[in-house]
Amino acid sequence: MVEDTSSHSSECPVARTLEAIGDRWSLMIIRDAFDGIRRFSEFQKSLGVAKNILASRLKMLVEVGVFDVQPASDGSAYKEYVLTDKGREIFPVVVSLRQWGERFLFKREETRSVLLDNERGQTLMPIEVRSSGGQKLGPSDCHRVRVVADES
Structure with a gap:
């Protein structure tokens, strides 16, 4: 039996981030959103991605809180994907x-x-x-530590 190596339980923030937004299409969708694209059809036209892949990635990005789905700003029946504060970060x-x-x-x-x-x-x-003091840092200037969650 294969052990579950899902990053949902990973202690590594990089692994969890990649699980949430790290595939190519998710990042390209987010990039397009920064360029003002908001509708499914606009994302599909810009990226040339298959509709099922686009729908899957947008659904996941909504679930993790990167996008909110809102009625179209022009009053049409369409919906728009709007970056949240989390998404803009x-x-x-x-x-x-x-x-x-x-x-x-x-x-x-x-x-x-x-x-x-x-x-x-x-x-x-x-x-x-x-x-925190403003000095430029490289990889050898930093180290990781494990922070244990407070169980109180």
């Missing part, structure tokens, strides 16, 4: 993935999209991990 994760991809996965002459800030129209500063 994924923005730095998406930007970080984008910046890594820009840096390592494109040749200088390749066409690609870039993310610009609305106020200045300039590219964003690279996302960095900082200590």
Whole structure:
């Protein structure tokens, strides 16, 4: 018998996050939502994903609280998927993935999209991990500890 290795019981926040939002389609749906897409048909057109996969991912993202489903803002019979506060907090994760991809996965002459800030129209500063005192940190500057839940 295979042991259940579901990340729902994992003590690792990375494993739980990947379980919730870590597959390609979920992250692309979230990316499109940051670009203003809200309707099923718009996600499907933008991503070219099969409808059953899109429906499954949207359902899961609603269940984990990344999206709320609301009536269409134009009063039509459609519904819209609106990012929650929890969903909007994924923005730095998406930007970080984008910046890594820009840096390592494109040749200088390749066409690609870039993310610009609305106020200045300039590219964003690279996302960095900082200590509570403001120092830039790398992997060797950090360590994990196990925090035991209070059972009271």
